[in-house]
Amino acid sequence: MHPEMLPRPAPITNDEYCARRRALMDRLPGDSAVLLPGGSLVTRSRDSEFPFRQDSDFHYLTGFAEPDALLLLLPGRAAGESVLFCQDRDPTLEAWTGIRLGAEGAVCAHAIDQAFENVEREARLVELLDGRHVLYLPLGDGEALSLAEQLRGKLAGRSRRGVVAPSAFADVSELIHEQRLRKSKAELALMRHAGAISARAHVRAMRAARPGLMEWQLQAELEHEFRWQGGSGPAYASIVGGGVNACVLHYIENHAPLEEGALVLIDAGAEFDLYAGDITRTFPVNGRFSEPQRTLYEVVLAAQERAVAAVRPGVTLATIHAGVVHDLTAGLIALGLLEGDVQARIDDGSYKRFYLHSTSHWLGLDVHDVGAYRHADQPRALAPGMVLTVEPGLYVPTDDDLPEAFCGLGIRIEDDVVVTQDGHEVLTADVPKRVEEIEALMARD
Numbered sequence: 433m434h435p436e437m438l439p440r441p442a443p444i445t446n447d448e449y450c451a452r453r454r455a456l457m458d459r460l461p462g463d464s465a466v467l468l469p470g471g472s473l474v475t476r477s478r479d480s481e482f483p484f485r486q487d488s489d490f491h492y493l494t495g496f497a498e499p500d501a502l503l504l505l506l507p508g509r510a511a512g513e514s515v516l517f518c519q520d521r522d523p524t525l526e527a528w529t530g531i532r533l534g535a536e537g538a539v540c541a542h543a544i545d546q547a548f549e550n551v552e553r554e555a556r557l558v559e560l561l562d563g564r565h566v567l568y569l570p571l572g573d574g575e576a577l578s579l580a581e582q583l584r585g586k587l588a589g590r591s592r593r594g595v596v597a598p599s600a601f602a603d604v605s606e607l608i609h610e611q612r613l614r615k616s617k618a619e620l621a622l623m624r625h626a627g628a629i630s631a632r633a634h635v636r637a638m639r640a641a642r643p644g645l646m647e648w649q650l651q652a653e654l655e656h657e658f659r660w661q662g663g664s665g666p667a668y669a670s671i672v673g674g675g676v677n678a679c680v681l682h683y684i685e686n687h688a689p690l691e692e693g694a695l696v697l698i699d700a701g702a703e704f705d706l707y708a709g710d711i712t713r714t715f716p717v718n719g720r721f722s723e724p725q726r727t728l729y730e731v732v733l734a735a736q737e738r739a740v741a742a743v744r745p746g747v748t749l750a751t752i753h754a755g756v757v758h759d760l761t762a763g764l765i766a767l768g769l770l771e772g773d774v775q776a777r778i779d780d781g782s783y784k785r786f787y788l789h790s791t792s793h794w795l796g797l798d799v800h801d802v803g804a805y806r807h808a809d810q811p812r813a814l815a816p817g818m819v820l821t822v823e824p825g826l827y828v829p830t831d832d833d834l835p836e837a838f839c840g841l842g843i844r845i846e847d848d849v850v851v852t853q854d855g856h857e858v859l860t861a862d863v864p865k866r867v868e869e870i871e872a873l874m875a876r877d
Contacts, residue, residue: 435636438628438661441621443705446543448618449495452611453514456493457507459607465564466505466604467583469576473499485664488797489570489608491706496542498532500550504560512545515560520549558586563596568604577601606804612796613803614817619796620850622707623819626663627848627859629702630709633657634863637672638874643692643717647672650698651686658702667708668799671699674717678842679827681789690717695725697842701799708799710821711860712846719874721867724837728826731763733865735824736845739791743849743856748811749820753791756824760787768835769828786827792820795848818851819859 456466471487484499494503494516502517521534535547548556561567561583569576580601587597615623633654640653651672658665669684677683678697690696694717701709714729716722721729735756742752761783764770769786770777777783794801796819805812814820825844828834848859864870 435632435657435660438625438632440662441625442618444495444618444622446495448616449493450514450543453493453505455611456604456607457505457513460505460507460568461566462508463564464507464566464568464602465561465598466503467567467569467576467580468493468503468505468604469570469573469579470494470496470501470503471499483664486706488706488802489605489612492608492612492797494542494544496533496538496544502550502553504557506560506564509560514545515556516542516544516547517550517553517556518547520551557583558590561587561598564598565596566600566602567598568602568607570605571601571603572605605802609802609804612801613794614815615796615819615850616817619707620817620819622705623709623796623848623850624859626667626702626704626707626709627711628862629658629661629663629704630700630711631860631862632661633700633702634698634711634713635873637698638713638715638864638870641690641696641715641717641719641874643690645690647674647677647686647688647690647696650690650696651700654698654700661702661704663702663704664706665703667701667703667710671697671712673697673842676830676840676842678714678844679829679840680842681827692718693722695841695843697844699844699846701848706797708795708797708801709860710795710799710846710848711863712823712825712844713863713865713870714843714845715870715874719876720871725841726867727767728763728828728838728841729843729867731760731767732824732826732843732845733867735759735763736822736847736865739822739824740847740849740856740858743814743820743822743851745815745851745853746813748813749790749792749805750811752822756791757783757787760824760826764826767838769838785829787825788827789823789825791824792822795819795821814851816851816853820849820851821846822849823847 470490473481476482504515519532535549538547584597637650637653651670672686673683674690674696675694697714699712739752761777762774823846827842828838830839850857
């Protein structure tokens with residue numbers, strides 16, 4: 433029997449894409465321009481490509497889904513402030529790879545002021561950039577920078593005819609990333625859906641798990657649900673680590689058997705309309721926690737629940753992380769994995785033997801989403817519309833000086849959380865994380 437299909441949320445509207453472009457241009461000088469390339473197809477093997485995914489910044493400003501596009505923003509231009517260059521219409525190629533919108537279709541479908549096909553790009557860009565003194569582009573993109581240098585050279589070569597070339601380049605990425613940090617209502621609806629799909633996939637994997645399966649078989653359960661629910665697939669390489677593999681933070685081989693008496697850590701999330709879900713759950717392969725597994729798990733769970741409860745406007749990720757470090761360190765001492773005073777073990781960094789990463793990262797169009805973590809040289813205060821993960825973990829190496837009962841255990845618990853006006857909302861609450869809930873879900877007749 434097929435699982436229930438969740439209702440799809442509405443896509444981002446053209447009005448919102450227009451408002452995003454407007455907000456960006458309002459922050460720029462009137463004699464400037466923005467040059468932003470889209471993504472390109474990447475060869476997988478010989479004459480086949482990886483499935484195309486649009487560049488996140490380009491998608492954020494356009495919603496345009498085809499490769500090899502270029503966006504030009506020209507504040508104050510009477511003939512249209514947004515100009516898109518796109519693939520040429522080509523009936524022969526379209527018979528192989530699908531219909532292309534073309535210039536006319538791009539204007540109609542995406543509310544772009546003006547569009548041209550790429551065959552006109554070189555000549556049109558030189559004309560459009562005449563008189564623009566500052567050119568904003570992603571300076572970390574080598575191809576974008578090379579194109580900008582070429583255009584500036586061509587414009588400078590026509591200076592005797594009164595053509596004015598850009599005199600300076602500036603980075604547009606930070607400006608776009610600041611806009612992307614706080615999500616709109618429409619974006620949050622998409623992220624709720626990505627979280628709901630991801631949660632269903634984790635529940636499905638818990639129900640399917642049993643000794644003797646391979647890690648890749650749980651991966652298949654997860655990714656089937658992602659696609660069945662209309663996601664494009666995983667938002668990142670799914671991690672399914674059984675036993676000691678859970679102690680490898682980015683373990684993606686997923687090729688080992690799931691063993692009786694072991695835990696399995698799954699870190700996986702669906703991508704829906706380019707927005708990411710990101711959930712981690714750790715549970716026993718056979719459906720029942722052993723006593724050492726339970727005691728270590730409860731330390732991580734308590735830290736995670738307290739950290740989630742702390743998410744609200746005005747709090748910083750640094751404060752949340754400090755609370756997690758304190759709770760985990762106290763738990764490690766209580767279990768005999770560390771000795772001495774909690775603050776002393778924090779100060780000397782002893783806890784880092786078991787907890788190697790930060791507690792949170794931004795989430796959105798990218799799994800590790802954009803936006804500075806510091807503002808005015810201080811940790812950034814959370815504000816409504818920001819979305820973050822909360823994901824403490826403990827990873828016990830198989831070292832001779834550690835209690836054998838805990839060696840090789842890796843536990844991480846992660847949820848996606850949006851900051852609201854007066855607190856927070858957990859987007860991934862539909863997958864259990866308390867011991868009794870997990871065991872009840874996995875119970876077999």
